[in-house]
Amino acid sequence: xxxxxxxxxxxxxxAAYLWGVAADFQGAVGRYELIGPDFFPKILLAAIMIASxxxxxxxxxxxxxxxxxxxxxxxxxxxxxxxxxxTVAYVAALHVIGFVLATLCFQALxxxxxxxxxxxQIVFGVPAVLTTLFFVIFIVLMGVxxxxxxxxxxxxxxxxx
Amino acid sequence: MIEGLxxxxxxDVFAFIILGTLIGLMLGALPGLDATTGVALLLPVTYxxxxxxxxxxxxSLYAAGVFAGSIxxxxxxxxxxxxxxxxxxxxxxxxxxxxAGLALGVAVTCSAIGGLIxxxxxxxxxxxxxxxxxxxxxxxxxxxxxxxxxxxAAVSASDPLKGIIAALIGLLLATVGIDQITGAKRFDFGxxxxxxxxxxxxxxxxxxxxxxxxxxxAQRDHTLVSGGGRKVTIRSAxxxxxxxxxxxxxxxxxxxxxxxxxxxxxxxxxxxxxxxYSAEVRMSRQPEAFGKGKIEGVAAPESANNAxxxxxxxxxxSLGIPGSGTTxxxxxxxxxxxxxxxPFLFIENPEIVYALFGGIAIxxxxxxxxxxxxxxxxxxxVRLPYPILATSILSVSVIGxxxxxxxxxxxxxxxxxxxxxxxEAARYPLAPVVLGLVLGPIIESSLRxxxxxxxxxxxxxxxxxxxxxxxxxxxxxxxxxxVAGLIRWWRARKQTP
Numbered sequence: 001x002x003x004x005x006x007x008x009x010x011x012x013x014x015a016a017y018l019w020g021v022a023a024d025f026q027g028a029v030g031r032y033e034l035i036g037p038d039f040f041p042k043i044l045l046a047a048i049m050i051a052s053x054x055x056x057x058x059x060x061x062x063x064x065x066x067x068x069x070x071x072x073x074x075x076x077x078x079x080x081x082x083x084x085x086x087t088v089a090y091v092a093a094l095h096v097i098g099f100v101l102a103t104l105c106f107q108a109l110x111x112x113x114x115x116x117x118x119x120x121q122i123v124f125g126v127p128a129v130l131t132t133l134f135f136v137i138f139i140v141l142m143g144v145x146x147x148x149x150x151x152x153x154x155x156x157x158x159x160x161x
Numbered sequence: 162m163i164e165g166l167x168x169x170x171x172x173d174v175f176a177f178i179i180l181g182t183l184i185g186l187m188l189g190a191l192p193g194l195d196a197t198t199g200v201a202l203l204l205p206v207t208y209x210x211x212x213x214x215x216x217x218x219x220x221s222l223y224a225a226g227v228f229a230g231s232i233x234x235x236x237x238x239x240x241x242x243x244x245x246x247x248x249x250x251x252x253x254x255x256x257x258x259x260x261a262g263l264a265l266g267v268a269v270t271c272s273a274i275g276g277l278i279x280x281x282x283x284x285x286x287x288x289x290x291x292x293x294x295x296x297x298x299x300x301x302x303x304x305x306x307x308x309x310x311x312x313x314a315a316v317s318a319s320d321p322l323k324g325i326i327a328a329l330i331g332l333l334l335a336t337v338g339i340d341q342i343t344g345a346k347r348f349d350f351g352x353x354x355x356x357x358x359x360x361x362x363x364x365x366x367x368x369x370x371x372x373x374x375x376x377x378x379a380q381r382d383h384t385l386v387s388g389g390g391r392k393v394t395i396r397s398a399x400x401x402x403x404x405x406x407x408x409x410x411x412x413x414x415x416x417x418x419x420x421x422x423x424x425x426x427x428x429x430x431x432x433x434x435x436x437x438y439s440a441e442v443r444m445s446r447q448p449e450a451f452g453k454g455k456i457e458g459v460a461a462p463e464s465a466n467n468a469x470x471x472x473x474x475x476x477x478x479s480l481g482i483p484g485s486g487t488t489x490x491x492x493x494x495x496x497x498x499x500x501x502x503x504p505f506l507f508i509e510n511p512e513i514v515y516a517l518f519g520g521i522a523i524x525x526x527x528x529x530x531x532x533x534x535x536x537x538x539x540x541x542x543v544r545l546p547y548p549i550l551a552t553s554i555l556s557v558s559v560i561g562x563x564x565x566x567x568x569x570x571x572x573x574x575x576x577x578x579x580x581x582x583x584x585e586a587a588r589y590p591l592a593p594v595v596l597g598l599v600l601g602p603i604i605e606s607s608l609r610x611x612x613x614x615x616x617x618x619x620x621x622x623x624x625x626x627x628x629x630x631x632x633x634x635x636x637x638x639x640x641x642x643x644v645a646g647l648i649r650w651w652r653a654r655k656q657t658p
Binding site: 075103 | 333
C-alpha cells in the first residue's frame, strides 16, 4: 500500500501535539509531583512517537522494495462520506424531530443513497418495520428515554411515548 | 446447604430465576443496555418481593446478561456488553464463514460450564478465595494488567509493531478524563461528558460494529456471510461433543482464571475475558490463527467471563466488597431487603447464601436452555439482505450509544468507528486497542499507587512475591515468541545456501 506510512506519521504528529497538551496538566502537589497527571500519558506518548517513527521508517523502506500496483480492494470514498454524513445528520435531527421521524428518515436515506435501493416498497417499508421494532424494544419494553425532539415534533412524539 | 438448595428449587423462586434469565438475555443482547443497567432499573420493582426470590431474580439477570452480549458479538460484531468484546474479535469470523451456529453453540455451552465451575468454587472454597483476593494490592494489580497486555505480540503475530502501536493508542485513550489520583482533567478538550473517561460501550460499538458497516460500504462489499451460511437450528447450536471434548482444557483453564480475576474487586469479567483469551493465545500451538476465527478464542473468553461474573459474588457475599459494577448495584438489592453482605450473612442467614449459590447453578443451566432459542431467533437476522442488516446495525449503534449516555456518547461512537476504519485500512489490529482501553486504568492507577507506597522505588514492587511471579510470567510470555522467532530466522538463514 503506497500511503501506509501516513497512518504512523499522523500518529507521530498527534502524539507530539498531545505531549504539549499533557505538559500543561495541573493538579500535582508535593509527593504527587513525581507521579502527576502527566506521568503516565507522557510515557505512552513517548512510546507512541518512537514506535510510529519505527513504523514510518519500515514502511518507507518497504515502499522502495515493493513492486508498484499491489493494491487489493477498491475504495469508494464518496459512499463512505455519504454514509457518515447521513449518520451525523441523523444524530443532529434526533433532538429536533425526535427519535421516530429521525430514525425513519435515516434508514430510508441509507437504503436509497448508500445502498442504492430503488424499490420504494423497501425504501419505505423496511424503515417502518425497523423503527417500530426499535420503538417497541427500546422505548416500550426497556423504557430508554430517547429524544422526543422540540416544538411541534415534541408535541407529536409525546403522544407516542 | 441442603435447606438453601431446596429453597432455590421452590416454584416461587424458580419462576423468578426464569424471569431474570429471560430479561438478562434480552438486556445483554441489546447494545447500550447491560446487566448493571437491568439490575439498577428493576431494583425498585422487587421492593414487594421476599429477599430470596428478589435476589435470585437479580443474580439470574446478571449471569444471563453477561452471556447474552456474545450473541450479537458473534453475529454482527456488536458486543452487546463489554464482557463480550473478545468474543466479537474472534467470533464474527465464524459468521462470515457461515459457521455462526458453531461459534454460538460453543459460546453458550462454555459460558454455562464456566459458570458451573465457578459455582462449585462458590460452594466449596468461598472463604479461602476471599482471603486470596485480599492479598492483592496496587503492585499486584499492576502486574496483572501487564500480564494482560503481554499478549499483544501474540494477537498481532504477523506485525507486532502495529500491535504495540494499537495497544498504546488504547492505553492513551484510557487516560482521557479526570485523573483518579490528582483529580486533574486530562485530554478532555472542554467536553464535560468525557470527564468520567471514554464511555466504553459506545466506543466498542463504534470500533467494531459501526466501523465494520462503514468498511463494507466503502468497499461495496455487501455480503455478510460468504456462501450463504448454514441455518442455525437447535441441533446446530449444540456443538458436537468432540468439539467440546477438544476444548476441555481451554474451558477449565479459562474458568479457573476467570474465577480468580472475578474475585478481585475492580478487575471484572471484561478483564477476565481478555486475560483468558491472551493466555489461550500463549498456550496455543497456532497463535497466528487467533483473530481469524479460532474456536478456542470463543471458548476461552466465554468460560472466563461467566466464571468471573460468578466469582464477583465471592467478595460480595463473604466480605461485603463488590467485585464488579453489577455486584455494586446488587448490594442495593441486599440492603433494601435488610440484608448486609459480609461475613455475618453466612452466620445469620446461611439459607439465603446457599439458596443464592444453588440459584446461580440453576441459572447457568437455564441460560444454556433459553439461549438456544434466543440464538435461533437472532440467527435469522444474519440471512437478511446486507443493506437492511447494515441499516439496522447503524441504527442500533446510534440508539445503543444514546441509551448509554447522550449525544456525546454517539459522537464517541462515531469517532471510534472512524478510528477503527482507519486502523483496519492500514492493517492495524483492533484487539490491542481494546486491551489498552480496558487494562489502562488498572495499570496506570495501580502503578502510581504502588510507587507512592514504595517511595518511588520500582524495585520494591518486585520484592512482593505475587507481583514478581506475575511480571515474570508476563516477561516469559513476551520473550518466548521473540526467542522462537529468532531461532526460526537463524535456522532459515542457515538452510539458505
